[in-house]
Amino acid sequence: MQPTILDHVDRVARDVVSLVLRAERGPLAPWEPGAHIDLILPNWLTRQYSLCGEPDDRERYRIAVRHERLSRGGSDYIHRFLRRGHPIEVSAPRNNFPLRPAPEFLFLAGGIGITPILPMLRAAIAAGAVATLVYVGRSLATMPFTAQLRATYGGRVRLVATEHEGRPDFTALAAELPPRALVYCCGPSAMLDAAEAVFPAGRVHVERFRPPVKDFGPPRAFEAVCARSGRTIQVPPGETLLGALGHAGIAVPSGCREGVCGSCEITVVEGEPEHRDHLGAPPGRMYSCVSRACSPRLVLDL
Structure with a gap:
């Protein structure tokens, strides 16, 4: 910290x-x-x-x-x-939404979703890429940084106030997307779902403030063995791994507790995690706030 x-x-x-x-x-x-x-x-x-x-x-x-x-x-x-x-x-910054190199970008922002897009737009233009932004909100009064965007980027930015113009046509934007352009989108879940539905998979990148609803079936009890301390923690169906560890006095950093921020990442030494996060945990890792176990026992580097 x-x-x-x-x-x-x-x-x-x-x-x-x-x-x-x-x-x-x-x-x-x-x-x-x-x-x-x-x-x-x-x-x-x-x-x-x-x-x-x-x-x-x-x-x-x-x-x-x-x-x-x-x-x-x-x-x-x-x-x-x-x-x-x-x-x-x-905390130190973490990046689950990195900007990848490309010759062209289409940025889509909804409301407060403009926040990660602002430095992306600036960086893309500084790198010499062709970049445009479609920024959507209920009204201009509810959309932060519009004056800054207009003054700095002019015609590269399209501001859409839905109370007067309705929602932008993502299907039309997808049809006009240059072949090597990447799409970055942050905003409400409905906006992200619409973007993922029409833009080519692998070229559209989204960041969600809340995870989409998924059905993983009923949670099962499992055992968490802390390899370094030698302690064994029982994780009942109605409790998260993060919660069970915390109640046992084993502190794990955490933030969102919804599987979208990555702050509660831990290393799995043995066993098969059931990944319930939205980030996609790297091999040998899991996010303890929402993920559980497919195997009866997990050995953790704790």
């Missing part, structure tokens, strides 16, 4: 604030477009937010937070209580 100070709080759209976090000491960890950080809030909640500032700025991180009507406590606390000068612990 890295200590930071909340340096600026600016309202950038209706119900959206931009936070600039300044390093308390020393440079902040480097990051690349698509990365996010965990904020450890003073109310003990941990929340993930995409970085939307300048990757070259090692003194400051910038994020933007929408005040959700059905807030689970994170956005509500940020909007109501955080003020300039508050100390906030943040």
